[in-house]
Every structure is written in C-alpha cells, then in structure tokens.
Amino acid sequence: MFDEAGLAVQGAIDAGAVYADARVVATRTETINVRNQNLDQMDRSETIGVGVRALIGSSWGFAATPDLTSESIRATGERAAAIARASAVVPGTPIEFADVPVTQDFWETPYEEDPFTVSTSEKVDTLVDVTKTMQEVEGIAIATGTLMFYDTNKWFVSSQGHRIHQHIVESGGGYDATAIGESETQRRSYPQSFGQYETGGYETIRAWDYEGNAQRIGEQAVALLTADEMEERETNLILEASQLALQIHESVGHAIELDRILGWEAAFAGTSHLELERLGTHRYGSELMNITADATLPGALGTFGFDDEGTPAQPVDIVKNGTWVGVLSGRDSAAIAGLPPGGMVRADGFNRLPMVRMTNVGLRPGEGTLEDIIAETDEGVYMSTNRSWSIDDKRLNFQFGTEIAWEVKNGELGKMLKNPTYTGITPQFWGSLDRLAGDSEWVHWGTPNCGKGQPMQVAHTGHSASPGRFANVRVGVKA
Amino acid sequence: MNREQILVNDTLDMVSDRAGAEVLADVGTSSLTRFANSFIHQNVSEDIEQVTLKVALEGKVASSTTTATSPDALAGFVDSTLETAATQPVDEDWPGMGGPTEVAAVDHWDKDTAFADPMARAEAVKAFVDAGEGLLGAGYCETDSRRHAYGNTAGRRVHGRFTTAVVDGIHQTGTSAGSGHACGVAMSGLDAGAVGALAAQRARDSVGAFDAKPGQYQVVLSPECMATIAVFLNVYGFNGKMAEEGMSFVDLGEQQFDEAFSLWDGPTDPGALHLPFDIEGTPKRHLDLVRAGVTTSLLHTRRTAKKAGTESTGHAVQGAEMWGPFAWNMFVGGGGESVEALIAGVDRGIYVSTFNYCRVLDPKSLVVTGLTRNGTFMIENGKITEPVTNMRFTQSFVDALAPGRVEGIGDDARYADSEFGPTFIHAPTMRLGSWNFTGGASG
Known part of the structure; x- marks a missing residue:
C-alpha cells in the first residue's frame, strides 16, 4: 500500500x-x-x-x-x-x-x-x-x-x-x-x-x-x-482510579492540547485556561501531581509506534511536582510554540485530517493502597465509576457524577450513597490532591470515545491512574 | 439507476437465496472548511461510498459495513457476513424485514450545494470573518450531499437524496465570545455575513461580564439551547428502547408538558432536511410526540416496535440496536412573540445563547448538568442589562417544560445548532419560568 x-x-x-x-x-x-x-x-x-x-x-x-x-x-x-x-x-x-x-x-x-x-x-x-x-x-x-x-x-x-x-x-x-x-x-x-x-x-x-x-x-x-442521597457539602473526596482517569482526561488532557491553546478549536471543543507564556511556571496542582503523556506504555490504549505525521511515539512530561511543563503537540503547532513535536497527532480513520490527540496522559502513582488512604481519612466520601461528566470550554469548571459512593468515617467505609456528584475548578481541585495510591493499583485505563474536531473524530486515549484523595471538595450538587 | 441503487441490487444478488438480507448504500461527498483566529486552517473533503449488509439465517443475524465496493470485494463481504451469521445464536428479538412500501415524495436537495466547491465555502467564511472586524473568528462552513438506497429480500426498495449546508461560528474579543449559526438545504439560503454579525454583536456585548449569583432564574433560551433540550428529549425520553427498558419519563396520554409546548418529527415539513425513510427502509411520516403538552407517541425501530407490539415509526439509525431510535427531523413548535417581547416579560432572569457540555445525571427524571457559553446576559425589568460569565446549571429538562413553566415562545423558529450537532432540530426561542443555576465560572 x-x-x-x-x-x-x-x-x-x-x-x-x-x-x-x-x-x-x-x-x-x-x-x-x-x-x-x-x-x-x-x-x-x-x-x-x-x-x-x-x-x-x-x-x-x-x-x-x-x-x-x-x-x-x-x-x-x-x-x-x-x-x-x-x-x-x-x-x-x-x-x-x-x-x-x-x-x-x-x-x-x-x-x-x-x-x-x-x-x-x-x-x-x-x-x-x-x-x-x-x-x-x-x-x-x-x-x-x-x-x-x-x-x-x-x-x-x-x-x-x-x-x-x-x-x-x-x-x-x-x-x-x-x-x-x-x-x-x-x-x-x-x-x-x-x-x-x-x-x-x-x-x-x-x-x-x-x-x-x-x-x-x-x-x-x-x-x-x-441508598441515601449524598448530602451537599465540602469534604475529603477519594476517587476510584477509573474516575480519576476521566478527571485527568477532561481537566488535564484536553487543557494541554496545543491546538486548543492556540485557538484552533475555539468554536467547537473550546480553548484552554492555560497560556503558553506560563509554561514552566504555572501551578497546575499539588506536589503529588506528576502527569506524563507517554505513547510507549505497553498495553495502554493510546500506545503506538509513530503518530500520523510520522513522529516517533515518546514520553513527554506534562506536569512535574505540580508545575505545568509540557503540551500535546504536532509538527505545525510545535513549530509555532517553539517546542519539539511530541508525536501526538492522529486521525480517526483514512477519511479524517490528523489533529492533536491525547496519547496516554496519566498520573504517576504515589504510595500504598486505596485501603491505606481510606484508613488515613477521618471524614469524607469515596466515589467510584463515572456516570456523567461536564466541563466548560476552557477546562476549568467541571462537574462529575459517579455511579456509586460510600461515606468514609474514622478510617472506614460507611454506608452506600446514591447519585453522587462533585464539582470544582481545575487548578484548585488539583491543588487539593493530598494522597495517591501506589504502583500496585496503577491501571492504564482506556477512553475509547474521545470526541474532537469538525468533522467529528473519535480517538482512543489512555489514562493511567491509581486512586487518589482531594481535600475540601464540594460534593452532592443537586438539581 | 444511480450508483447507490446498483450497489444495493448487486449486493442482494450476491446474497441470492442464501439468507434474508437488507442492504443500505450511502454515496456522496462531505466537505468542511474550518477557520480559527480569523483564517482558514483546516479544509477537508471526502468521497463516501459505503455498503451496510444485515443477513438473517433462520433467526441468526449478523451485520457488516464496508467501503470496499468493487464486485470482488463485495462478493467476499457478502460471504463473510453470511459465515459470521451462521455461527451466532438465534436473535430472539429479530423483527424481520418490511415488505414493499412507498415513501413520501420529498426531495430535500439542492444541486448547487451538492457540487459546492471549496471556493464557495471559503467565500462564506470570508463573509463571516469580515462581519467581525477587529475580532477573532472561528467556526466552519460545511456542505454535504448524500444519496441513500435501501433494499431487502422481502421486496422493499426505497431511495432518496439530500443536501445540507451549515455556517456556524463565533467571534471573540480578548475576554468574551459570541456565536451565530445558520443551516438549510442550500448554501444560497445562508447569509454568512449576518451569522457573523450576530456572533460579533454577542461577543462585543459580552465584554465586562460579571459572575452572577447561582440560584433559580427565569430564562430566555435561544433556539440553540432549545435544540439541545430537544436532543435530550429525543434520546432519553421518546426513544422507544429507553421506554421499553423503563428508563424514559414518557407517560403517553398525560399532560407532562406545558400546553404551549409541542414537539414532532416532520420529514415532510416545509424546509425539512434529510430523508423520508430510515436505515431499515421504513417510511417516515409526520409524527406528533407532544401535542399541546400531552405526550402522544414514541419513536420506534422495527426491533423496539416488535417489543412494544406496535409498528416502526421509521427512526432506526446506525447503532440503534445499542442506543435505540432517533428522530432526524424534530420540530419544536414555534410561537408568535418576538425575542424582544420574550425578554420584556422577564423581571429578573438570564438570556442564554448556547448551552455547552450537557450531560445527563439521571435519565428517567432527565436531570442534566451543563454550562452556558458564547453569550449569557442578565435581564432586569424586561431589558438585557449586563453580560454574565458562563454559568453551570443542574436542571431537569422535563420539569423546566412542565405545565405552567413555558411563559412564551418566539416567532424565530429555525434549524438550530444543538450541542450535539446541527441539521436535525428546528426550534424557536423560549421563555421558561425557572432554571436552576448551580455555579458560576469560578465555582
């Protein structure tokens, strides 16, 4: 061929x-x-x-x-x-x-x-x-x-x-x-x-x-x-790893797409709260936040050998110890930004124009286990498995719902709660990350339905994550 | 005979008497010119030729789609689909295929749009961009021309064609944005300059926006917002699969909506778009879903209709086995008030140009969270007074349209750009009594 x-x-x-x-x-x-x-x-x-x-x-x-x-x-x-x-x-x-x-x-x-x-x-x-x-x-x-x-x-x-x-x-x-x-x-x-x-x-x-x-x-x-409804309040939020993976996708993965930052997606997918001049100094989250975009992870959904511009797959640091240091880019967008191309341009089939897409944008693991995190939490909620997701066009204001939650009291899981939701603003939320589970619970979660572009393209992306805890999050938002 | 009809007949001939079979052929060209930062940056066109085959071997069903349509490739495609079906368990819900039928004599087609070249789209983009002097424009112009043919071994043969044209975009200042949209069967019917001018006005009017306090507000919702609401009613409410599974709010015959609210699928309405039949070859007719606030019908494919003990309404789409039927020609009933009059009736409320990133929290109560975008304004004492920053809402779309909640309907009904795409919802501006805003841009 x-x-x-x-x-x-x-x-x-x-x-x-x-x-x-x-x-x-x-x-x-x-x-x-x-x-x-x-x-x-x-x-x-x-x-x-x-x-x-x-x-x-x-x-x-x-x-x-x-x-x-x-x-x-x-x-x-x-x-x-x-x-x-x-x-x-x-x-x-x-x-x-x-x-x-x-x-x-x-x-x-x-x-x-x-x-x-x-x-x-x-x-x-x-x-x-x-x-x-x-x-x-x-x-x-x-x-x-x-x-x-x-x-x-x-x-x-x-x-x-x-x-x-x-x-x-x-x-x-x-x-x-x-x-x-x-x-x-x-x-x-x-x-x-x-x-x-x-x-x-x-x-x-x-x-x-x-x-x-x-x-x-x-x-x-x-x-x-x-089950009881979750009450609206601010509390410690522990996220199961697949929900944390989607949180990464929506509030980090899309925000770091260089085409969005440059305004190329402004009318549809939106732009980004990130400004290129703050690359290297912008505080994205807490010290625990280390994000990489790595298209070489064996088994992850966003793994390949070369992107659709012929750039080799590679790991790229995105957030290091809470500071924003990298973007997702292609050959044209990287040239404008004066950055090396990251090999992140892909198309959804032969009939679509290649564009900047996430590879495997994941959060490096911390230490211990989910059980440890719960045991270390006096009061909070544990939420699992995404049910709904919504975030604004700059990837700042988000609200997620999960399928199930449990109260956490005195280091133990309590009663089951239904219709759980949480909401926040991206930098404040990631700034409240105070605990991450370790390697043993770090999974390459896959998102097979990432929509972007006009005509619409659907990409397959990966998001490695282990369970994590965030302090003082608003939960239980109701209609 | 057109290419799509030839593909259908050839494929059915290859199946011969080896199985029951239905074939859908989709042939056409889709082109889209995209701009950002006030210049064209992506400009695409694709030729489409695709055949979808579904076979049934004594109740064992399999389907396949291919873009390889040479005679040899199609022969292999047919054999492979039959082999796949032979190894399956019986599909107990297989509804069979419909016999000979006739479809409504509509032809939502414009020759100039079908053959629109990239220069025509570029000129429309230029008109949009020029209407926002000093602003940054972003958006697209799209032309689509398609011919579909359907045939099956039960003797059904239908075919049709359609074109659509869309101009959609935003203008941006450094701190604000405003949107505009137009679509129809013909490029010649779209005024890209006017669309750009509206977007520019909304962007300029949005400068200096403040964070409004969350809470319950009267709202005036643009056709774009109403189109998004209609999509949710379509997918989660009137979807026969959701109803059969007990997940829909629809209670047929009940006054579930305000008596001013009506909703229908109108493939033969003046100005309608798309085809008068679905991917199962079932003809589409005018179908009232809500008449004067009373829910009257559900949407069905042959599969959901069989389970419900009724007839298909002609709303099968690709993926309907999974997601259920979908209406492509949905009309929200228009009213007689100008947008200014709708705004004049608000003591303290909010005008919303577009919704963004709406997602359902509970399908049965149709509680949805989402945001406003590209032009949100405070209304006080009947007048727009100030722009407000984007707001988050968490609101049941059914409750928002419940009896007594629709306060006025605009005379500006048109095809509007729902959050999930243009060309399938025709809607007016509407004033609603209450909308639950749960947060501002800053939380």
Missing part, C-alpha cells in the same frame, strides 16, 4: 503543495452487544481508503476516498492541493513545520491472542453468561454486555520520505446492570463505565475476570435504589 499512498502524495505535490502526506488505512472492527442474554448485535465492518494532506500557505487541504484505483488516488491528491489553495481566500500566517527524523519502519502492537480469531461463540457466551449472572440478582431489569475489537493497518508516506507501516490491535468491552425504581434508575458497570479498552489481543479481556464480578455489580445496582 506504500505505492498507493505515494501516488496520492505525488498528486498533491504536482498540484502545487509544498508538503504532502498520505495514509492508506484499513480497519476491521467487531462489535458484539448482548442484552439480557440475547445477542442484539453482531457486527463486523471493514473500511479502507486513502486520505491525503496537502500544505499550501496557511492551510491544510485534505481529501479522502475509498476508491483505491490509481486514477482516483492521484485525483484525490490533486484535490487536497486545490482545497488548500482555496483557503487563501481567508489567509493566515504560513504554516511552518518542526523537523522530525525521516523514518522507514514497521511497528506492531504486541499481542498474544488475535481477537478476530477467537471464536465468536466464545465471545458471545462470555457476555451471555455475565448478563445471566446479573439478571439472577433480584431487581435487575437490564443487563448488557459489549465487546469491541479493532485491527488497523496504516501505511504512511510523506513527501519528505517517510514510509511507515503500523499494525495496531485494540480490544475492550465491559458490562452493566440497571435497576429501575419508581422514579429513578441506578446502574453499575464493570470494569468501568463504557468498558475498559487497551492495546493488545483477547488476553486483555480474559485478564478482567468478567464472570467473577457480575454478581457484585448486579447487587450494587439494586442496593443503590434504597
């Missing part, structure tokens, strides 16, 4: 582009949905096509087609250049490009069991079994399970000489139980809301012990119907 991608690049260059790159992307996906022991969806899909990016002046032109005949590919390259040229009607400062090594390479996700060769009956049976177990809990009305697998081959060619083939394998899934009361619904999910996704094969599914947790999940959903 290098020849096809090369033909597209040549079409764009011949049409006047100063730089062009192209990706031929072939993606297979499998989606299995079971609801109350019935197979509701068995879908296998395959997309293949070429997307060409051409640079002229201040704008990228991008064109894509699923038609891989030579004539079509070349015409698509020419069309990308024509689109870039039209942008001169409303011009800006010409784009410059940070240098990266020109690479010819192959990279593949390490995996043990190809998820597409595991029998569909085994996969369906896994979900039928867990929904059966959850339904056996009295009061469970709906039990659903999902498995999804992705197998992506990308051939990247640039006019600078890159030729990179990557084979990325991703697996994930999960399940949830819903109990319905007279005027409310309560849901519990496992391993986290919307499932847990990782790079790797079917072995990643087996590692989560789906069956062993199904009864507990069902019982907790039913118990929530009669």
Whole structure:
C-alpha cells in the first residue's frame, strides 16, 4: 500500500503543495452487544481508503476516498492541493513545520491472542453468561454486555520520505446492570463505565475476570435504589482510579492540547485556561501531581509506534511536582510554540485530517493502597465509576457524577450513597490532591470515545491512574 | 439507476437465496472548511461510498459495513457476513424485514450545494470573518450531499437524496465570545455575513461580564439551547428502547408538558432536511410526540416496535440496536412573540445563547448538568442589562417544560445548532419560568 499512498502524495505535490502526506488505512472492527442474554448485535465492518494532506500557505487541504484505483488516488491528491489553495481566500500566517527524523519502519502492537480469531461463540457466551449472572440478582431489569475489537493497518508516506507501516490491535468491552425504581434508575458497570479498552489481543479481556464480578455489580445496582442521597457539602473526596482517569482526561488532557491553546478549536471543543507564556511556571496542582503523556506504555490504549505525521511515539512530561511543563503537540503547532513535536497527532480513520490527540496522559502513582488512604481519612466520601461528566470550554469548571459512593468515617467505609456528584475548578481541585495510591493499583485505563474536531473524530486515549484523595471538595450538587 | 441503487441490487444478488438480507448504500461527498483566529486552517473533503449488509439465517443475524465496493470485494463481504451469521445464536428479538412500501415524495436537495466547491465555502467564511472586524473568528462552513438506497429480500426498495449546508461560528474579543449559526438545504439560503454579525454583536456585548449569583432564574433560551433540550428529549425520553427498558419519563396520554409546548418529527415539513425513510427502509411520516403538552407517541425501530407490539415509526439509525431510535427531523413548535417581547416579560432572569457540555445525571427524571457559553446576559425589568460569565446549571429538562413553566415562545423558529450537532432540530426561542443555576465560572 506504500505505492498507493505515494501516488496520492505525488498528486498533491504536482498540484502545487509544498508538503504532502498520505495514509492508506484499513480497519476491521467487531462489535458484539448482548442484552439480557440475547445477542442484539453482531457486527463486523471493514473500511479502507486513502486520505491525503496537502500544505499550501496557511492551510491544510485534505481529501479522502475509498476508491483505491490509481486514477482516483492521484485525483484525490490533486484535490487536497486545490482545497488548500482555496483557503487563501481567508489567509493566515504560513504554516511552518518542526523537523522530525525521516523514518522507514514497521511497528506492531504486541499481542498474544488475535481477537478476530477467537471464536465468536466464545465471545458471545462470555457476555451471555455475565448478563445471566446479573439478571439472577433480584431487581435487575437490564443487563448488557459489549465487546469491541479493532485491527488497523496504516501505511504512511510523506513527501519528505517517510514510509511507515503500523499494525495496531485494540480490544475492550465491559458490562452493566440497571435497576429501575419508581422514579429513578441506578446502574453499575464493570470494569468501568463504557468498558475498559487497551492495546493488545483477547488476553486483555480474559485478564478482567468478567464472570467473577457480575454478581457484585448486579447487587450494587439494586442496593443503590434504597441508598441515601449524598448530602451537599465540602469534604475529603477519594476517587476510584477509573474516575480519576476521566478527571485527568477532561481537566488535564484536553487543557494541554496545543491546538486548543492556540485557538484552533475555539468554536467547537473550546480553548484552554492555560497560556503558553506560563509554561514552566504555572501551578497546575499539588506536589503529588506528576502527569506524563507517554505513547510507549505497553498495553495502554493510546500506545503506538509513530503518530500520523510520522513522529516517533515518546514520553513527554506534562506536569512535574505540580508545575505545568509540557503540551500535546504536532509538527505545525510545535513549530509555532517553539517546542519539539511530541508525536501526538492522529486521525480517526483514512477519511479524517490528523489533529492533536491525547496519547496516554496519566498520573504517576504515589504510595500504598486505596485501603491505606481510606484508613488515613477521618471524614469524607469515596466515589467510584463515572456516570456523567461536564466541563466548560476552557477546562476549568467541571462537574462529575459517579455511579456509586460510600461515606468514609474514622478510617472506614460507611454506608452506600446514591447519585453522587462533585464539582470544582481545575487548578484548585488539583491543588487539593493530598494522597495517591501506589504502583500496585496503577491501571492504564482506556477512553475509547474521545470526541474532537469538525468533522467529528473519535480517538482512543489512555489514562493511567491509581486512586487518589482531594481535600475540601464540594460534593452532592443537586438539581 | 444511480450508483447507490446498483450497489444495493448487486449486493442482494450476491446474497441470492442464501439468507434474508437488507442492504443500505450511502454515496456522496462531505466537505468542511474550518477557520480559527480569523483564517482558514483546516479544509477537508471526502468521497463516501459505503455498503451496510444485515443477513438473517433462520433467526441468526449478523451485520457488516464496508467501503470496499468493487464486485470482488463485495462478493467476499457478502460471504463473510453470511459465515459470521451462521455461527451466532438465534436473535430472539429479530423483527424481520418490511415488505414493499412507498415513501413520501420529498426531495430535500439542492444541486448547487451538492457540487459546492471549496471556493464557495471559503467565500462564506470570508463573509463571516469580515462581519467581525477587529475580532477573532472561528467556526466552519460545511456542505454535504448524500444519496441513500435501501433494499431487502422481502421486496422493499426505497431511495432518496439530500443536501445540507451549515455556517456556524463565533467571534471573540480578548475576554468574551459570541456565536451565530445558520443551516438549510442550500448554501444560497445562508447569509454568512449576518451569522457573523450576530456572533460579533454577542461577543462585543459580552465584554465586562460579571459572575452572577447561582440560584433559580427565569430564562430566555435561544433556539440553540432549545435544540439541545430537544436532543435530550429525543434520546432519553421518546426513544422507544429507553421506554421499553423503563428508563424514559414518557407517560403517553398525560399532560407532562406545558400546553404551549409541542414537539414532532416532520420529514415532510416545509424546509425539512434529510430523508423520508430510515436505515431499515421504513417510511417516515409526520409524527406528533407532544401535542399541546400531552405526550402522544414514541419513536420506534422495527426491533423496539416488535417489543412494544406496535409498528416502526421509521427512526432506526446506525447503532440503534445499542442506543435505540432517533428522530432526524424534530420540530419544536414555534410561537408568535418576538425575542424582544420574550425578554420584556422577564423581571429578573438570564438570556442564554448556547448551552455547552450537557450531560445527563439521571435519565428517567432527565436531570442534566451543563454550562452556558458564547453569550449569557442578565435581564432586569424586561431589558438585557449586563453580560454574565458562563454559568453551570443542574436542571431537569422535563420539569423546566412542565405545565405552567413555558411563559412564551418566539416567532424565530429555525434549524438550530444543538450541542450535539446541527441539521436535525428546528426550534424557536423560549421563555421558561425557572432554571436552576448551580455555579458560576469560578465555582
């Protein structure tokens, strides 16, 4: 497929582009949905096509087609250049490009069991079994399970000489139980809301012990119907690791995207409260806050060999001991900011323009365990598993809801609480981080549904986290 | 015969009598010109050709989608889908396929929009940007042209086409932003300069915003806000799957909303967009969801309809097995008051231009948290007095529209940009009696 991608690049260059790159992307996906022991969806899909990016002046032109005949590919390259040229009607400062090594390479996700060769009956049976177990809990009305697998081959060619083939394998899934009361619904999910996704094969599914947790999940959903509401107050908040992962995603991951900081996403996703001139001095959080963006973490969902501009995957410090020190960038945005490119530009398929996306933006672990943190807490709440998330366009004012919570009193978990929420302002919240659990509870949580861009793109991102505690957080906000 | 019809027929021929099958072909071009910091920075176009096949082998069902549409590729695609189905358990809820039918004779299509080139989109962007002299503009202009065909082995064949055009964006001062939006079937019907001028005015009027105190306020909500509310009613309320699962607030036949409030799906309404059939080939008709405050209908796919013992309303979409039906032509009933008159009726309240990042806290009571964005203003004694910073709310959208809560409806109904995208909600400005703001920009 290098020849096809090369033909597209040549079409764009011949049409006047100063730089062009192209990706031929072939993606297979499998989606299995079971609801109350019935197979509701068995879908296998395959997309293949070429997307060409051409640079002229201040704008990228991008064109894509699923038609891989030579004539079509070349015409698509020419069309990308024509689109870039039209942008001169409303011009800006010409784009410059940070240098990266020109690479010819192959990279593949390490995996043990190809998820597409595991029998569909085994996969369906896994979900039928867990929904059966959850339904056996009295009061469970709906039990659903999902498995999804992705197998992506990308051939990247640039006019600078890159030729990179990557084979990325991703697996994930999960399940949830819903109990319905007279005027409310309560849901519990496992391993986290919307499932847990990782790079790797079917072995990643087996590692989560789906069956062993199904009864507990069902019982907790039913118990929530009669649990007390959380009262509104300020208190110590202990977050379970998957909820802390989403907190990182929303209040750090998006805020450090350099395209947002530069205003490129202002109208839709928004901008950022961060200002580039304060890089290296801005206080993001407490001394315990150490965030890295690391696309090399084995098994994490945002792991790859090269980004969609051919920049090698790499670890980048984002926050060190509470101080903001790094951003997520691509070759064009890094050049504007005078920073080295971080290799964080990816596209959602052949038909989308690559843009700055999170890789694995995670919080380095602390010490001890969740049990230790609870034992060290006189008064507070412990919240687990995301239920809702909302944050403003500068990534400052947020409100999260979780599926379940417990009171914490005198170092022990107390009664279960339903409809838990907490709210805060990003720097104050991270400044109140006073405890983090250690390596043994540090998990590479995956977010498979990160939306950004126009046309909309959905990225798969990773967020490593262990449980953490935050002081004086406002919880229990009500309608 | 068009390309999409050929793809449907060829695929069904390849399935032959090996299984029951339905095929959807989607062919077209989608283009979007994006700008930020007052210049075009991303400019894209894609050709679309995609075939989705669902087969049923004695109740064993599997589906596949492919963009590889050469005859050889399609033959492999068909064989592979049949092999997948053969290994599945029986889908007890499989509703089967519909027979021959006819769809409404509508054609929401504009030739010039279908073939709009990047220069046409760039000129619209220029008009938007030029309307905000001294400000920073950001947004996009999009044109989309699509042809869909559906066919199945039960003899159903339907096809149609549509175009949409959108201009959407904000203007920004150093401390504030304002938004504007327009969309329709044709680029020629959009006044990008006027959209940019409104965004610029809102941005300038928002300079010097203060933090308003949280609490209950009367509100005047723009068409954009009402469109976002309608999406939540669509997804969490009138969704037949949510209702079947006991998670919807909808109680058919009851006065659940203010009598001034009406909501319907109107694929044949003047100015409507999109297609008069769904991805199962089911025709869409005018469907009242709320008439004078009384909930009257739910949205159904063939699957949810089977469970409910009724007929599909033609609202199957991709992913409906998981998420349920969705209405693509939803209209919130308009009123007769000008926006100025709606504002004049407020003693002390807040005007909101757009909502942002709304997420449901409880689907059954439809309690939602979200924020305001791109223009929020204090109203005192019937007049807008000052801009306020963005505010967070936590509010049941059903309660907000409950009997006695709708105080006035604007005469400005149009396709509006919901938080979840444009082109599928037509809504007016509305004045509501109470809205629960739970925090300001600073907490």
